[in-house]
Amino acid sequence: MAKHETPMLDQLESGPWPSFVSDIKQEAASRKAKVGKVDFQVPVDCPDDILGVLELSYKHGRTHWKHGGIVGVFGYGGGVIGRYCDQPEKFPGVAHFHTIRVNQPGGKFYTTEYLRALCDLWELRGSGITNMHGSTGDIVLLGTHTPQLEEFFFDLTHKMNQDLGGSGSNLRTPSDCIGQARCEYACYDTQALCYALTMEYQDELHRPAFPYKFKFKFDGCPNCCVASIARSDMSFIGTWKDDIKINQEAVAAYIGGELKPNAGAHAGRNWGKFDIAKEVIDLCPSGCMKMDGNKLAINNRECTRCMHCINVMPRALRIGDDRGLSILVGAKAPILDGAQMGSLLVPFIKVEEPYDEIKEVIEKVWDWWMEEGKNRERLGELIKRAGFQKLLEATEIAPMPQHVKEPRSNPYIFWKEEEVEGGWNRDVNEFRKHHQR
Amino acid sequence: MAKHETPMLDQLESGPWPSFVSDIKQEAASRKAKVGKVDFQVPVDCPDDILGVLELSYKHGRTHWKHGGIVGVFGYGGGVIGRYCDQPEKFPGVAHFHTIRVNQPGGKFYTTEYLRALCDLWELRGSGITNMHGSTGDIVLLGTHTPQLEEFFFDLTHKMNQDLGGSGSNLRTPSDCIGQARCEYACYDTQALCYALTMEYQDELHRPAFPYKFKFKFDGCPNCCVASIARSDMSFIGTWKDDIKINQEAVAAYIGGELKPNAGAHAGRNWGKFDIAKEVIDLCPSGCMKMDGNKLAINNRECTRCMHCINVMPRALRIGDDRGLSILVGAKAPILDGAQMGSLLVPFIKVEEPYDEIKEVIEKVWDWWMEEGKNRERLGELIKRAGFQKLLEATEIAPMPQHVKEPRSNPYIFWKEEEVEGGWNRDVNEFRKHHQR
Amino acid sequence: MAFISSGYDPKDPMKNRITDIGPRKFDEFYPEIVKKNKGKWLYHEILEPGVLVHVAESGDELYTVRCGGARLMSISLIREICDIADKYCDGHLRFTTRNNIEFLVDSKEKAAALKKDLEGRKFAAGSHKFPVGGTGAGITNIVHTQGWMHCHTPATDASGPVKATMDVLFEDFKSMRLPAHLRVSLACCLNMCGAVHCSDIAILGIHRKPPMLDHEYLDKMCEIPLAIAACPTAAIKPSKVEVGGAKLNTVAVNNERCMFCGNCYTMCPAMPLADKEGDGIVIMAGGKVSNRISAPKFSKVVVAFLPNNAPRWPETTSVIKRMVEAYAKGAKKYERLGEWAERIGWERFFEVCELPFTHHLIDDFRDPAYYTWRQTTQFKF
Amino acid sequence: MAFISSGYDPKDPMKNRITDIGPRKFDEFYPEIVKKNKGKWLYHEILEPGVLVHVAESGDELYTVRCGGARLMSISLIREICDIADKYCDGHLRFTTRNNIEFLVDSKEKAAALKKDLEGRKFAAGSHKFPVGGTGAGITNIVHTQGWMHCHTPATDASGPVKATMDVLFEDFKSMRLPAHLRVSLACCLNMCGAVHCSDIAILGIHRKPPMLDHEYLDKMCEIPLAIAACPTAAIKPSKVEVGGAKLNTVAVNNERCMFCGNCYTMCPAMPLADKEGDGIVIMAGGKVSNRISAPKFSKVVVAFLPNNAPRWPETTSVIKRMVEAYAKGAKKYERLGEWAERIGWERFFEVCELPFTHHLIDDFRDPAYYTWRQTTQFKF
Numbered sequence A, B: 001m002a003k004h005e006t007p008m009l010d011q012l013e014s015g016p017w018p019s020f021v022s023d024i025k026q027e028a029a030s031r032k033a034k035v036g037k038v039d040f041q042v043p044v045d046c047p048d049d050i051l052g053v054l055e056l057s058y059k060h061g062r063t064h065w066k067h068g069g070i071v072g073v074f075g076y077g078g079g080v081i082g083r084y085c086d087q088p089e090k091f092p093g094v095a096h097f098h099t100i101r102v103n104q105p106g107g108k109f110y111t112t113e114y115l116r117a118l119c120d121l122w123e124l125r126g127s128g129i130t131n132m133h134g135s136t137g138d139i140v141l142l143g144t145h146t147p148q149l150e151e152f153f154f155d156l157t158h159k160m161n162q163d164l165g166g167s168g169s170n171l172r173t174p175s176d177c178i179g180q181a182r183c184e185y186a187c188y189d190t191q192a193l194c195y196a197l198t199m200e201y202q203d204e205l206h207r208p209a210f211p212y213k214f215k216f217k218f219d220g221c222p223n224c225c226v227a228s229i230a231r232s233d234m235s236f237i238g239t240w241k242d243d244i245k246i247n248q249e250a251v252a253a254y255i256g257g258e259l260k261p262n263a264g265a266h267a268g269r270n271w272g273k274f275d276i277a278k279e280v281i282d283l284c285p286s287g288c289m290k291m292d293g294n295k296l297a298i299n300n301r302e303c304t305r306c307m308h309c310i311n312v313m314p315r316a317l318r319i320g321d322d323r324g325l326s327i328l329v330g331a332k333a334p335i336l337d338g339a340q341m342g343s344l345l346v347p348f349i350k351v352e353e354p355y356d357e358i359k360e361v362i363e364k365v366w367d368w369w370m371e372e373g374k375n376r377e378r379l380g381e382l383i384k385r386a387g388f389q390k391l392l393e394a395t396e397i398a399p400m401p402q403h404v405k406e407p408r409s410n411p412y413i414f415w416k417e418e419e420v421e422g423g424w425n426r427d428v429n430e431f432r433k434h435h436q437r
Numbered sequence C, D: 001m002a003f004i005s006s007g008y009d010p011k012d013p014m015k016n017r018i019t020d021i022g023p024r025k026f027d028e029f030y031p032e033i034v035k036k037n038k039g040k041w042l043y044h045e046i047l048e049p050g051v052l053v054h055v056a057e058s059g060d061e062l063y064t065v066r067c068g069g070a071r072l073m074s075i076s077l078i079r080e081i082c083d084i085a086d087k088y089c090d091g092h093l094r095f096t097t098r099n100n101i102e103f104l105v106d107s108k109e110k111a112a113a114l115k116k117d118l119e120g121r122k123f124a125a126g127s128h129k130f131p132v133g134g135t136g137a138g139i140t141n142i143v144h145t146q147g148w149m150h151c152h153t154p155a156t157d158a159s160g161p162v163k164a165t166m167d168v169l170f171e172d173f174k175s176m177r178l179p180a181h182l183r184v185s186l187a188c189c190l191n192m193c194g195a196v197h198c199s200d201i202a203i204l205g206i207h208r209k210p211p212m213l214d215h216e217y218l219d220k221m222c223e224i225p226l227a228i229a230a231c232p233t234a235a236i237k238p239s240k241v242e243v244g245g246a247k248l249n250t251v252a253v254n255n256e257r258c259m260f261c262g263n264c265y266t267m268c269p270a271m272p273l274a275d276k277e278g279d280g281i282v283i284m285a286g287g288k289v290s291n292r293i294s295a296p297k298f299s300k301v302v303v304a305f306l307p308n309n310a311p312r313w314p315e316t317t318s319v320i321k322r323m324v325e326a327y328a329k330g331a332k333k334y335e336r337l338g339e340w341a342e343r344i345g346w347e348r349f350f351e352v353c354e355l356p357f358t359h360h361l362i363d364d365f366r367d368p369a370y371y372t373w374r375q376t377t378q379f380k381f
């Protein structure tokens, strides 16, 4: 007795992996059951209609959602993505279907108390359907009607002391890896820095003043568990300057087989006896490791901190103590000029409250981008267009070989006049005295 | 009693390396001595004036040569580079200083008889100064006066049965490595192919009909001793398809130290005992070698024919027997769009007289380039602008993974209408029936 | 239904309005054991697929049970998750950066009981609610986007292909037999929300037909200059049409130059691209994000097009399965898919994955394309 | 001097004119032993620097004595070379692709005598005429271009810097102590005639001042549209000037956009760039051509500018010497300079070669520049 026939979606209820179809159906049932108990502010059968629209898309092979235009809450330029169904008569429950982005907490840690409150609120004022989480990191509340936007926001701020996340041409919701909260590899407190900067830049987050979107992500180490290097205009990635700490007994234990390589990550297959030469030393990208008799020796000066040896032998090797982070800039998806990974701008910077040094870099980058960037031009695209040197000038960072994978292979250097002895002004007639036409 | 004071150049007579200054001085002296014996057709003191101009350039830090405009021999569009001195009064001997490019013989082998005849001719009709050889490969005869150009050409063709090389927007003088004439690595006869194509395309070589210059170079194997992959619009590089031939006794001899690794190329330093694992097996880029007990085993299917192992153990390893060449296209110097190495177009083609298969590829490439290429656009630049696919279409070569180092990382595929089911013509009103505005 | 006011006053929006308060502070949500040992973790171990222990300097042991799920989640399910967290984890839990759920407990026993409980829970129709796994050298949850569930520009669905793919890869979610992590991602259009541009395997929706032009309404619905400016290939020009006598401003598209990016549609709803036959899926492979051993890599296009064959996208799932098996068979321990492909050479990759190589896979987009062609005599037959 | 006619008749140029006959056929010039064993060589050995033996299936042994020389050569010197070839090699010799001279003989004894003879020959002022060497893992002859000896666009000389550099590298021409071949090349302007764009070490002339404009003559001397079209950065625009009352067509250059390539000057002699302070040398390093082990590589700019300090270019030679010594010290056997720099990282390369890193070395020329920046957290301090 479902509202819509959904033969294709029903097919997706089979198979072992959790079925979103079954889940939406359970929500549909739960809402029906609560009629009278909950005074739903958006149509009760909204989840049924979601399934209905989706089934129709499966039939047509096309989406049935259209542009949202500008909907949102007063004074904010982001946090809401407007959507309307292009078949509102068939699916009145989702005629409006705006998403709300709620700024997730650091490390995506929750208390059930918080989540339950959010569920109650979303049951009352929304579809009851969410994304835990969106790709940027937000809690994405999927679908409500226009009149509910302000109401929801008022409740969210007043009852839950919680704000929206970003969208539009502003700072997007920053996100971080779990880091020091549970990870021995963390070189700095990702959650603390992420939170501090999110709070410092609330205005940039809520009120579009940028040429385009701008993203921060915080990874505690080069393993990049929040994929910052690939997905954020500015990535903050933990690293260290001094030596990897070695526990030789534990090294021996790995060699001897008492400890599982890579913390057991490969336990699903018999890879044979652990071979430190083949599995660690030979794979070290900088070739800076060797065995001194039965002791492991690392030439730390040549180490590029790729994490491999530490990942393989976490009980034997630990990150150094002189910790900080590297800042990389410009990562983005391919549209329009091709994808970019972050490019190294600051090799090493200390992470110390109130993080003034870090903020200084951020603000210099923003000033330059807001000054030079075209509409809808991501930072990475501007760096490409203007040249990396320009970014260095704007941030007052001295050029160093760490900035490049390799020096330029074309000799087309744009010299500045002040760099050239005698300047550029010359008298052609002087020249002609020695060189006839 | 030199004609010009040349204090700076004189300085370059010291030091062990052969001094071009001393050499030019000796030519100046020789000409003076022959006055009366030889009826010099360009000023006797031409070599003195060369030194004079050069000294002046050392003083001024600037060249004193100017554009040659269009000088040459009747009916040819190339072979002569016009030059004039911008201080003709000071240096009448080099007031005109056109170079003549003489198409060198394959492998740059000569008989003294030929060279002497050329010297006599150049003594009579030119400066007596040459370049053995120019970067493209020609014999470059450095400096004569305009009236001598036709005279020289007449003598060259009639007395020496020798033609000019290329310049301008035409096929440039092809050149080759020594190959089978003296090299055990040669996978085909570079001199035979170079000569056959040079003769076949004499018209293209002498009469500019191309958008820009076009270069052929012929390397007998991937060692690339004539640098074809870096310097020719079309490089013909020897390779093979079957197995590297192994002489296990010789392998043992290398391991045992009876044979010098790399034919003694490293004899100038004590590198310690030869270690086949470290020096060969571990350096094999495809990792396809190993020792089976004391026998060397190569997984030839995975071999990329880089030559390393053969170079190190020439007496143990020999190129395969199923030989041919690879054709790479588009190499050029950086001007204007950045340098290009040749890109692989034909992985393997047999080398059999009359080379029709090879000529077919060449002519398809030329037809496309002459059709699509802009003025002064090198083949490599056209390929970049039009896309590698277009070249494949023009040459009717099927796309294969060998054509790429890696597949594209952007998904911006330019689909053709005929590839897409239902084509591109659609009725928006049909669409609107299911999707309201 | 009666409208329930939150207290918000439309006539005076600023009346005790609260703004710019940001997210709740992370430490409010930390479990005790995390508060106590934060920054003092010594090492960790993966005890079995989906179960981790982290040991702190204090000697404390933190057990994590990770389970997968559809990130498209109802509040009913979230409430069930809360019930579980209340029962075992004094009300704490977290989500991972790849949409898995992590329950944290302080003893092995609790972890075992919890795991048993989770594995037992199923939806009415029989699929797991909380499959435990997704750790180590296996395949974890697919990060994805909206698709036909919410977005206006998708060329495929997200949740459907993800479900279909995870059903096929389920065994690898629950085991750790692969040479290294294998990350699968999906994005439903070229905007590529997420990290599909650097995933081991990526499923990407693409359009293949140029926009339709809703001439009659175009000028009303769009800012024509913005639509024109949005096109990366300058394929859009201003133009005029006659509709029922009236001369209307509109645009013309040079179809030959269209790369089907959909930017015009984002700017102008009167230029829809979506089409049943035209739209479908591109498969990419060989990307990575971590800096482990090799630098991060972009994913490469390895299959130019597969149809949107709902509800199960069998062509897509079988290509992915083939790649995973070839990788499992051929790669060395610790070698990511892209590192493996580069070691054996892409010519071998296509061979062992039984994928045809078509002209679409050769880069012809702008200058850098040159660097993807083969500038050496080194290749394998 | 009396004009000597070749027989060419200006009034009837076609009169028994011979054209399109091409070069002489290679085999006319082969020594007997080459004719006999061509394509049947078994192996070779480098007996000592500059002396090679190639052994054929027939058992024949071909000894090669290679000697260096300035490719800028007088006919007097060529005649001397011929005398030597007549004496030892029954009138045969060849030149290598790097402008060395090779004398081929069929016995060890002849080779020894020949070598002795060659080493003995010197110019009046004392420099060697025919230094034997240039083989194996050493430094062979420098391939170069015209410079101030013949060309109109050079930013430095060719023969002079080459002589100065080879004097400094002479020991390495005569020995084989390096880890691998080390190729040095020179080109005197950005046209880069030769293979400087892929040499282990390259000396390259560059201009640093935009063209002067000879307004008064520009329109007379040049095709203005061609000059404008020649500029890769579109820095040149048409313009007008007043010279003595007369309005003349000319061009204007946007100096900020100029990359000093000299293309305009090649098209238009009224736009000279050459300047004593402005012109000088760029040092590039790390290129290679062979496909051995690694694919061919482009040279990278490692020193942005060194002055034209004639006649010895001491700044240039000392930088080169430093690089050679650092390479000799640091590289592994068989490792080319570029392979070494990549293994230790360019940050280390600059350190061990004691070269400053300046902003000029960061690529900012067009799109591909991005790929030269560092997109990983991996680097050395």
Ligand code: SRM
Pocket (backbone or CB within 6 Å): A081, A083, A099, A101, A131, A133, A134, A135, A136, A137, A138, A139, A140, A165, A173, A213, A215, A230, A231, A232, A331, A332, A333, A334, A335, A336, A378, C144, C145, C146, C150, C151, C152, C153, C191, C192, C193, C194, C195, C266
């Ligand atoms: C909701 C979300 C996908 C998801 O289901 O998770 C999303 C959804 C949209 N993205 Fe995105 N992006 C989302 C994360 C991303 C990411 C990943 C990230 O942030 O880590 C990227 C790649 C990284 C990057 O920023 O480059 C991303 C790259 C884009 C782009 C391409 C931008 C570019 O410069 O390359 C667009 C196109 C645009 O901006 O017009 C885009 C545009 C959009 C729009 C607004 C479509 C549009 O043009 O209106 C989508 C709205 C969909 C809807 O109906 O809700 N979205 N988008 C993600 C945000 C959820 C959250 O806040 O947590």
Ligand code: SRM
Pocket (backbone or CB within 6 Å): B081, B083, B099, B101, B131, B133, B134, B135, B136, B137, B138, B139, B140, B165, B173, B213, B215, B230, B231, B232, B331, B332, B333, B334, B335, B336, B378, D144, D145, D146, D150, D151, D152, D153, D191, D192, D193, D194, D195, D266
């Ligand atoms: C003579 C020679 C240099 C030498 O001393 O050896 C030479 C000399 C000139 N080259 Fe070259 N090129 C010479 C080999 C090369 C090579 C090397 C090769 O052919 O293997 C290259 C790099 C490979 C390539 O073709 O890209 C080369 C790339 C150029 C370029 C850049 C072309 C490009 O597309 O990148 C130019 C500029 C131009 O064509 O206007 C150029 C232009 C010139 C001009 C004609 C300068 C001009 O614009 O008028 C030079 C005349 C100098 C003179 O006064 O004699 N020359 N030129 C070489 C020819 C001698 C011979 O025939 O053997």
Ligand code: SRM
Pocket (backbone or CB within 6 Å): A107, A176, A177, A178, A179, A182, A183, A184, A185, A223, A224, A225, A226, A227, A262, A265, A311, A312, C044, C046, C052, C095, C096, C097, C098, C099, C100, C134, C135, C136, C137, C140, C141, C143, C180, C181, C183, C195, C198, C199, C200, C287, C288, C289, C290, C291, C292, C334, C336
């Ligand atoms: C929980 C999570 C962080 C979070 O804040 O949520 C996490 C947690 C850990 N990661 Fe991660 N990674 C997490 C996403 C990632 C991502 C991001 C992604 O996939 O989108 C990456 C980059 C993937 C890539 O390179 O494409 C990532 C690359 C790594 C690596 C490098 C692996 C490699 O071979 O390149 C390690 C090191 C290792 O596995 O030994 C690592 C190691 C770890 C460790 C062992 C760190 C530790 O000591 O606790 C954690 C458990 C590993 C495990 O799951 O087997 N983590 N890790 C994320 C779990 C996602 C999931 O639900 O499966």
Ligand code: SRM
Pocket (backbone or CB within 6 Å): B107, B176, B177, B178, B179, B182, B183, B184, B185, B223, B224, B225, B226, B227, B262, B265, B311, B312, D044, D046, D052, D095, D096, D097, D098, D099, D100, D134, D135, D136, D137, D140, D141, D143, D180, D181, D183, D195, D198, D199, D200, D287, D288, D289, D290, D291, D292, D334, D336
């Ligand atoms: C004579 C000559 C060919 C010719 O037609 O004239 C030649 C001859 C030989 N080359 Fe070469 N090469 C010659 C220029 C080149 C060039 C071109 C260049 O430098 O401009 C290259 C590419 C250089 C580069 O990669 O940048 C070249 C890269 C090689 C290699 C690869 C070396 C490497 O480590 O990458 C080998 C293999 C080897 O040396 O074992 C090789 C090997 C050889 C062998 C051993 C081949 C043989 O079995 O006879 C010959 C003697 C080697 C020696 O000189 O030690 N030849 N060789 C050229 C001598 C130039 C000179 O006077 O010094």
Ligand code: SF4
Pocket (backbone or CB within 6 Å): A177, A178, A179, A180, A183, A184, A185, A186, A187, A219, A220, A221, A222, A223, A224, A225, A226
């Ligand atoms: S990025 Fe590093 S610190 Fe953060 S969770 Fe992953 S491994 Fe731990």
Ligand code: SF4
Pocket (backbone or CB within 6 Å): A283, A284, A285, A286, A287, A288, A289, A298, A302, A303, A304, A305, A306, A307, A308, A309, A310
């Ligand atoms: S971290 Fe990476 S680079 Fe450093 S020693 Fe370990 S494996 Fe080598």
Ligand code: SF4
Pocket (backbone or CB within 6 Å): B177, B178, B179, B180, B183, B184, B185, B186, B187, B219, B220, B221, B222, B223, B224, B225, B226
């Ligand atoms: S390219 Fe190969 S065949 Fe030719 S000379 Fe060099 S090594 Fe011999």
Ligand code: SF4
Pocket (backbone or CB within 6 Å): B283, B284, B285, B286, B287, B288, B289, B298, B302, B303, B304, B305, B306, B307, B308, B309, B310
């Ligand atoms: S030729 Fe190169 S790739 Fe082939 S086996 Fe020898 S070293 Fe390996």
Ligand code: SF4
Pocket (backbone or CB within 6 Å): C145, C146, C147, C151, C152, C153, C154, C155, C187, C188, C189, C190, C191, C192, C193
């Ligand atoms: S990838 Fe495209 S279709 Fe999917 S959510 Fe992002 S913008 Fe929408």
Ligand code: SF4
Pocket (backbone or CB within 6 Å): C210, C211, C230, C231, C232, C233, C234, C235, C236, C253, C257, C258, C259, C260, C261, C262, C263, C264, C265
């Ligand atoms: S889809 Fe993209 S390329 Fe095609 S017209 Fe629209 S904007 Fe231009």
Ligand code: SF4
Pocket (backbone or CB within 6 Å): D145, D146, D147, D151, D152, D153, D154, D155, D187, D188, D189, D190, D191, D192, D193
């Ligand atoms: S490099 Fe430049 S200056 Fe030197 S010869 Fe070639 S074109 Fe002339």
Ligand code: SF4
Pocket (backbone or CB within 6 Å): D210, D211, D230, D231, D232, D233, D234, D235, D236, D253, D257, D258, D259, D260, D261, D262, D263, D264, D265
């Ligand atoms: S030197 Fe080159 S860049 Fe400068 S104006 Fe002339 S052509 Fe343009």
